[in-house]
Amino acid sequence: MTVATVLMLVARVRSALSAIAWARAVLIGVSASGGAWVMMQIVLQRELALSVRSMALAGAFALVIAAGIRAQIGRISPTRAALWMEERQPAGFALVTLVEQVTARPRSTDVVHTADAADTTSRLVRALAAATPSGGVPSGGVPSGGVPVIAGRDDLARSAVRQLRGPVLFAVGLALVAVGGPRVWTGADVRPRRVSDDAIRGARDLTIGPWRVRVVPPDYSGRMATDYGDAASVSALSGSRLEVVGAGARLPEIRMQSLVHSDTAPAVVLSPADVRSVADGWQAFTTTTAQPTELRVMRGSESRLLLVDGYADSLPRVELRLPVRDSVLRRATGVLPLEALLHDDIGLASGAFELIVSTGEGEQFTARTVRVAATRLNRTHDTTMRASLNLDSMALGPGDIMHMRAVARDGHPSASREAGISETRSFRVAKASEYDSVAVEAAPPPEFDKSLLSQRMLLLLTEKLEARRPRLTRPVLLNESGTLARDQARLRLAVGDIVFQRLGGESDAANVHGADATGPPTGKADIGMLEEGDDSPVIAINRPLLEAYNAMWDAGRALEQGDTKGAIPHMRIALAAIERSRAASRLYLRGKPPTVIVDVARVRLVGRDTGVTNARSPRTRLSAVSALREARLLAAAATAGVDVAMTRDSLAVLRLESVADAPDFARALAAVLAHLTRGGDLTDDFSRARRTLGGLVRVPSGDWSRVGPP
Amino acid sequence: MSVPSDLFVFATAQYDSGDWDSAPLVPANVIDAVARYTNLPVRPQGVTVSLASEAVLQYPLLYLTGHLPLRFTSAETDVLRKYLLRGGLLFVDDHNHDVDGTFNTTARAELRRIAGPLVPLPNTHELYSAFFKFENGPPTTSHEMNGWGDNLIHEHLDAVLSGNRISVLFSNKDYSSEWSYHPDNKRFLSVDNTKFAVNLVVYALTR
Numbered sequence: 001m002t003v004a005t006v007l008m009l010v011a012r013v014r015s016a017l018s019a020i021a022w023a024r025a026v027l028i029g030v031s032a033s034g035g036a037w038v039m040m041q042i043v044l045q046r047e048l049a050l051s052v053r054s055m056a057l058a059g060a061f062a063l064v065i066a067a068g069i070r071a072q073i074g075r076i077s078p079t080r081a082a083l084w085m086e087e088r089q090p091a092g093f094a095l096v097t098l099v100e101q102v103t104a105r106p107r108s109t110d111v112v113h114t115a116d117a118a119d120t121t122s123r124l125v126r127a128l129a130a131a132t133p134s135g136g137v138p139s140g141g142v143p144s145g146g147v148p149v150i151a152g153r154d155d156l157a158r159s160a161v162r163q164l165r166g167p168v169l170f171a172v173g174l175a176l177v178a179v180g181g182p183r184v185w186t187g188a189d190v191r192p193r194r195v196s197d198d199a200i201r202g203a204r205d206l207t208i209g210p211w212r213v214r215v216v217p218p219d220y221s222g223r224m225a226t227d228y229g230d231a232a233s234v235s236a237l238s239g240s241r242l243e244v245v246g247a248g249a250r251l252p253e254i255r256m257q258s259l260v261h262s263d264t265a266p267a268v269v270l271s272p273a274d275v276r277s278v279a280d281g282w283q284a285f286t287t288t289t290a291q292p293t294e295l296r297v298m299r300g301s302e303s304r305l306l307l308v309d310g311y312a313d314s315l316p317r318v319e320l321r322l323p324v325r326d327s328v329l330r331r332a333t334g335v336l337p338l339e340a341l342l343h344d345d346i347g348l349a350s351g352a353f354e355l356i357v358s359t360g361e362g363e364q365f366t367a368r369t370v371r372v373a374a375t376r377l378n379r380t381h382d383t384t385m386r387a388s389l390n391l392d393s394m395a396l397g398p399g400d401i402m403h404m405r406a407v408a409r410d411g412h413p414s415a416s417r418e419a420g421i422s423e424t425r426s427f428r429v430a431k432a433s434e435y436d437s438v439a440v441e442a443a444p445p446p447e448f449d450k451s452l453l454s455q456r457m458l459l460l461l462t463e464k465l466e467a468r469r470p471r472l473t474r475p476v477l478l479n480e481s482g483t484l485a486r487d488q489a490r491l492r493l494a495v496g497d498i499v500f501q502r503l504g505g506e507s508d509a510a511n512v513h514g515a516d517a518t519g520p521p522t523g524k525a526d527i528g529m530l531e532e533g534d535d536s537p538v539i540a541i542n543r544p545l546l547e548a549y550n551a552m553w554d555a556g557r558a559l560e561q562g563d564t565k566g567a568i569p570h571m572r573i574a575l576a577a578i579e580r581s582r583a584a585s586r587l588y589l590r591g592k593p594p595t596v597i598v599d600v601a602r603v604r605l606v607g608r609d610t611g612v613t614n615a616r617s618p619r620t621r622l623s624a625v626s627a628l629r630e631a632r633l634l635a636a637a638a639t640a641g642v643d644v645a646m647t648r649d650s651l652a653v654l655r656l657e658s659v660a661d662a663p664d665f666a667r668a669l670a671a672v673l674a675h676l677t678r679g680g681d682l683t684d685d686f687s688r689a690r691r692t693l694g695g696l697v698r699v700p701s702g703d704w705s706r707v708g709p710p
Numbered sequence: 711m712s713v714p715s716d717l718f719v720f721a722t723a724q725y726d727s728g729d730w731d732s733a734p735l736v737p738a739n740v741i742d743a744v745a746r747y748t749n750l751p752v753r754p755q756g757v758t759v760s761l762a763s764e765a766v767l768q769y770p771l772l773y774l775t776g777h778l779p780l781r782f783t784s785a786e787t788d789v790l791r792k793y794l795l796r797g798g799l800l801f802v803d804d805h806n807h808d809v810d811g812t813f814n815t816t817a818r819a820e821l822r823r824i825a826g827p828l829v830p831l832p833n834t835h836e837l838y839s840a841f842f843k844f845e846n847g848p849p850t851t852s853h854e855m856n857g858w859g860d861n862l863i864h865e866h867l868d869a870v871l872s873g874n875r876i877s878v879l880f881s882n883k884d885y886s887s888e889w890s891y892h893p894d895n896k897r898f899l900s901v902d903n904t905k906f907a908v909n910l911v912v913y914a915l916t917r
Contacts, residue, residue, distance in 0.1 A: 325861075596738035598754045598893060600745045607746040607902065609842065 003102065007078075010099055013156065014081035020072045020160045021284065022066075022444070027167035029066030033058045034174045078103055088155050208297055208304045211246040215288075220411045221346050222379055233307040233652050238290035238347075244297070244309060247281040252299040254284050259292040259307075259657045267296075292656030307652050309659075316344040316408035316420030318351075323404070326426045332396035336389040338372065340406030340422055347379030351408040353387055354421075359400045370394075402427045455552075455578055458488055458570045466564040478562045485559035488571075492552040495578075499545045548577035626693055629654060629665070633693065637686045640676065648676055668692040718744065718915060720756035721769035723800070725786055728778035729733070731758070732805050733886035736773065742893035743904040744911050748841070761786040766793050770915035775803045775886040780817040787824055794825050794870075794877045799914040807851070807859030807884030814882060821870065825878050828868035835869075837876060840913040842905045848869070848881070849906050851888040859884065875917050 037058060082099040210230040217223040218239040228234045237241060246252065254275055257267040275284045286295070290312035297304045322339035342351050352374040359369045373387030385406065406422040465480055472480075555570035622630060636650040655669035668689035675685045678695060720737045724730045737756030744752045759765050759772075762785035766772055772793065782790065794800065802821065804814045818828060831837070833847025847866050854863045860882070870878035889904050896902055 001861075596735060596746060596755075596892060598738055598741045600741070600752060603742055603746045603893070605746065605749065609905075610747045610749075662752045 003098065004391055006095065006098060007102060010078050010082050010085065010095070013085055014076050014078055016156045017081055018076045020163050021076065022070060022169060023160075024163045025066040025068075025070040025073065026062075027164060027171055028069050029062035029064070031167055031174055032065045034171070034178060036061065037176050038174060071214070093253035099127060101682045104450055134581065141472050147621070155418065167599075207248075208252065208299050208302050209247050211244050211297075211304075211306075213241040213306065214245075216241040216243065220413050222411070226371075232305065232649065235309040235311065236288040238288060238310055238312045239258065240288045240387075242286050242288050244284045244295070244306065245278070245281065246283075246297070248299065249277065249281070250280050250299060251275050251277060252284075254286075254578075255296045255298070256286060257294050257296070258289070259294055259653065260660050294653065294656075305649060305653075307649075308657055309656055314345045315414055315418060316342055316348055316410050318342055318406045318408050318420045318422040320404075320406050320425060323425050323427075326428075328428050328430050329391075329396075330430055332391040332394060332400070332402075332427070332429050334391055336391055336427075338385075338389055338404070338406075339386040340385045340408075341382070342385055342406070342408045342420075343382050344408070344410045344420070345381070346410055346412075347381060347407050348377040348383060349379070349411045351375050351377055351383070351385050351406065353385070353389075354407050355394070356403040357394060357396065357400060358403075377408075384582045389559075396427075396429045398429050398431045400429050428431040437521035455491060455548075455571070455575050457493065458484060459568070459575055462559070462564050462568055462571060466568060469564060474562070477564075481559045481562045481564055481567075484564075484567075485556045488552055488556040488559060492549060492556060495545055495549050495552065499542050499549055544577045544581035548581065551577060622694060626662075629658065629662075630690060630693055633686070633689060637682070640682055640686075642708075644676065648673065651676070662693070665689065666694045715875040717751050717753055718771075718805065718911065719769055720744075720911075721766065721772050722756060722758045723761050723766065723772050723774040724758050725761045725774070725776075725780065726783050727781040728803040730774070730776055732777055732906050733775050733803075733890045734792065735890045735892060736775070736886055739889045739891065739893050739896075739904050739908040740773075740911065742810045743902065743907050745907070746896075746902075747908050748912065750911070750915065761789055764789055764792070765796070766790075767796060770798060771911060772798060772800045773803070774800060775805045776813050776817075777805045777811075779812045781818055782820050794872070797872075797875075797877075799876060800825075800878045801881070801910060803884065803886045805884060805886040807853050807882055807887070809860045809862065809882055809897070813857070818880070819853065821878055821880065825870045828870055828880050831867045831869040831871075831876070831879070833866055835876075835915045836917070837879075837909060840909045842909055844906065844909070848883060849903065851883045851885060851903070853884045853887050863902070876913070 078099045079096060082095045085094050086093060179415060213228040213231045213234055215228065215234055215236045216225040217237050221237060223237070226234075234242075244254075252275065254270040255267040256270060270284060270286060274286060275282060277283075284297075288308055288310045290310050293308040293310055295306040295308065297306065319341040320339075321341060322337050338353050340351070340353070342348055346474075353372040355370040355372060356367060357370065358365055360366055372389060373385060375385060377383060385408075389404075394402060403424050403426050405424045408420045410416070462484055465477075465484065469477060551570045551574035555567040555574060558564075558567035558570065632650065632654050636647050636654070639650070640647045649671050651669055655666045655673065658666040658669065668685070672682060672685040672689055675682055720741050722730070722737055739754055741754065741756060744750055757769075758821070759769065761774075762783060766789060778879050802817055804811065804817070806813050808814060821828060831843075838844040838847055848864070850863055853859060862882075867883070868880040869876045870880075885906070889907060896904070
C-alpha cells in the first residue's frame with residue numbers, strides 16, 4: 001500500500017461524507033419550509049395559492065435553513081475523514097497521523113516527507129493486520145492491487161441511512177399532509193381524488209376578490225369619470241354609469257337594492273346583459289339613482305357589498321335680491337334695477353327675469369309674460385344676474401299687477417326638467433279710488449307738546465334773568481324781560497286755542513281772556529262770559545289749561561314790567577297746570593286696560609310644548625325606526641375594536657339609510673366613519689351620533705333640555 | 711320690595727321721559743306664557759320699577775318700551791349702567807316698529823352712550839334655542855306682516871353683548887303690540903305668539 005493509495009481512499013471518504021452532510025441539510029431545510037407552509041394554511045384555515053412569488057419565498061427559506069445546518073456541521077477535512085475511518089477500523093491513529101503528516105508538510109520537503117510517510121504506511125499496514133482476527137485483510141477486502149480498504153462502502157451507506165432517515169421521513173409525512181390539503185386537519189375526506197382543471201378553475205371562482213369600480217357621470221354634467229379602485233363605497237350623481245370589473249371566469253350574481261325603505265323595497269337582480277364576461281374576468285354595468293343603493297355581488301358562498309351614495313342633480317337655487325319688496329305704485333314710471341343670485345351644483349345653463357303682467361279686473365283680464373335679460377351661462381356654479389327694467393316700457397295702467405321673478409336652468413337634458421325660480425315680487429299700480437285709504441303721512445308733533453317744552457324753557461330763562469338782574473341796568477332788564485313777555489304771550493295764545501273746544505271748531509282765546517281778565521272762570525256763569533264774541537257754543541273746557549292760560553297772562557304782564565321775580569310764581573303755576581293737563585288728557589284708544597293678575601296655578605304647564613329642568617326631564621322614547629337604528633349603532637360600536645372592516649361596512653349602510661329621513665344622524669355617522677379611518681378613540685363620536693339620533697341637544701347642567709318647535 | 715331669589719318677577723322699567731307704560735298687558739302675557747310652558751316659579755303680577763331706583767338690581771330681566779323720544783336722566787343712566795354691569799338683561803322694544811321713529815333713534819343713542827353700540831344678534835344665537843327652538847331667529851310679528859310702521863320685516867334683533875351673554879336686547883319688531891292682549895285670549899290663537907318671551911325669560915334666568 002502506497003501513501004498515494006491511502007490518501008486517495010481518505011479523499012473518497014471525505015467526499016462521500018460531505019455529500020451526506022449536504023443532503024441532510026437540504027432535506028431539513030425543505031422540510032422546515034414545507035412545514036411552515038402547512039402551518040400557515042392551518043392557522044388561516046384556507047388553502048394558499050401557489051405562485052412564483054410564494055414558491056421563491058419558500059425556496060429561499062429552505063436554502064437559508066440548509067445553509068445554516070450545513071454551517072453547523074462544519075467543514076469535513078481530510079483529518080476528520082481519516083478519524084471517521086479509524087473510528088470504524090482502528091489502526092492506532094496511524095491513518096490520522098499519515099494524513100496529518102501529508103497535509104501539514106510543505107512541498108519543499110517532499111523527500112523527507114515521503115520517507116516518513118512510507119514508514120507510517122508500513123506501520124499502518126501492520127496495525128491493520130494485527131487488528132484483523134484472522135491475520136488477513138480487513139472486512140473491506142483486498143483490492144486487486146493488494147491494498148487493504150480501511151473503510152468500505154457499507155460503512156458509508158449505513159452512515160448515510162442513519163443521517164438521512166429522519167429528514168426523509170419528515171419530508172414524506174409533510175408531503176402527504178400537503179397533498180391532502182385542508183381536509184386533513186378539518187377531518188374531511190382525505191382520500192386522494194383526481195381534480196380536473198375545470199374544477200380547479202371553479203374553485204378559484206368561488207372567491208370574489210378585488211374589483212375595480214368606475215363611475216362615469218352623465219355627459220351633460222361635463223364631469224370626468226372617476227376610478228375608485230377596489231372601493232366598498234362610492235358617490236355617484238344620479239344617472240351616472242357604474243362599472244364594476246372583477247376577476248374570475250364565473251359570472252357573479254348581482255342584486256341591487258335601494259337603501260331607502262330597504263325593508264320593503266325589492267332587490268333587483270342585474271340582467272345578464274348588464275353582467276358579462278370579459279377577457280380576465282367579469283364586468284357589470286348599472287345606472288345610479290338619486291337614492292343610496294346597495295350592490296350585493298355574490299359568487300359561490302361569498303358575497304361582497306358595494307354601497308353607492310347616489311345624489312340628485314339639484315335644481316338651480318335662485319335668490320331675487322332686487323327689488324327687495326313688493327310695492328304699490330301711484331304711477332309706473334322710471335327704471336327698476338333687477339338683481340338675482342344664481343347657484344347650481346353642476347353648472348348653470350341659462351338665466352332670465354320673468355315678468356307676468358295682468359291687466360283688468362273682475363272676470364275680464366289679460367296676462368302677458370315678458371322675459372328680460374335672458375342670458376346663456378357657461379356651466380358656471382355661481383353668478384349674479386343684473387338688469388334694468390324701464391317701467392315706462394311696460395305701459396302699466398291703474399290696477400295692473402306685475403309679478404316678477406328670476407328663473408335659471410341647469411344643463412339637465414330632460415324635457416320635464418324644472419327650472420329654478422326665485423320668490424316672486426309684485427308691483428301694483430294703485431287705482432284712483434285707493435288714494436284716500438292707503439296713504440298715511442307722518443304728522444308733526446302736536447302743538448300741545450311744544451307748549452310744554454316752551455313753558456319750561458321760558459321759566460328757566462326767566463330764572464336766569466332774575467339771577468342776573470342785580471348786574472343789569474333797567475333798560476337792559478326791560479329789553480330782555482320784554483322779549484320773554486312776548487314769547488310768553490305767543491305761548492299763551494297757543495294754549496288758548498286748545499282751552500275751549502267749540503262746536504264750530506274754532507276758539508278765540510283773546511276774546512275769552514278779555515272777558516275774564518281777573519282770574520280763572522269758575523262755574524257755568526264763567527262759561528257764559530267766555531262765549532262772548534263767538535257764536536258757536538263751547539262744548540268742552542280744558543280746565544287745567546285754562547288755569548295755565550290765566551297764569552301765563554299774569555306772568556306775561558309781570559315780565560312786561562320787568563318784574564321777573566313776580567313772574568316766576570305765575571310761570572310755575574302755568575307749568576304745573578300744563579303737566580296736570582297732559583296727564584289728564586292722555587287717551588288710550590283701546591280703553592283703560594284691566595289690572596291682570598295671572599292665575600298661575602290654573603295655567604301652569606297647560607301649554608302644548610312645555611319643559612322642565614334637565615334634572616327632571618326624561619328622554620323621549622325613540623320611534624321604532626330610531627330604536628332599530630340605535631341598536632345597529634350600538635352593535636357597530638361593539639365591533640369597532642374587533643373588526644374595523646365590518647364596523648365600517650355597518651356604519652356606511654346605516655348612514656346611507658339615514659340620509660333621507662335623518663340627515664343629522666347621517667352626518668354624525670359620517671364623522672364616526674371619518675374618525676374610524678383615522679383611528680383613535682371613537683367614544684365621543686359614537687356618543688354624539690346616539691344623542692343626535694334621540695334628538696337631544698346637549699345643554700349645560702341646570703339648563704333646559706326640552707326643545708320643541710315654536 | 712324684596713324679591714325671593716327663586717321667584718321670577720317680570721319688571722317693567724319706568725323712566726322719566728316718554729310713555730313707559732304704553733304696553734300694560736305685556737307683563738301679564740309674559741307671566742302667563744312662563745307659567746304655561748315652564749315650571750319656573752313666577753309671580754302672578756309684574757312690577758313697575760323706576761329706572762332711577764336701585765330696586766331694578768333685584769330683577770334679572772327688565773322690559774322697556776315706548777313710542778316717544780327717550781332720554782335717560784343722570785340717575786337713570788347711573789342705575790342702568792350699574793344694572794348692566796351686574797349682569798342684568800334689558801329688553802328694549804320699539805313700540806313704534808319704525809326704524810325712523812323717534813323712540814328707535816333716541817333709544818339707540820342713549821343705549822350706545824350707556825352700554826355701547828348695538829350689533830345684529832345672529833339668528834343662531836342660543837337665545838333662539840334657550841327653550842323653544844326658533845330656526846329663523848326672532849319670530850315675525852303681525853305688525854311687521856301688516857306693513858305698518860317702517861313697513862319692514864326685521865330679520866334679526868340687535869344686542870349689546872357682554873362676552874357671549876346678551877346684556878341689552880333691542881327689538882324693532884314691536885313685541886309690545888304683539889303681546890299686548892289679555893292672556894285669556896290666547897285660546898283664540900292657533901300658535902301662541904308669546905313663546906319667544908319664554909325663551910327670553912329662560913335665557914335671562916339661566917345664562
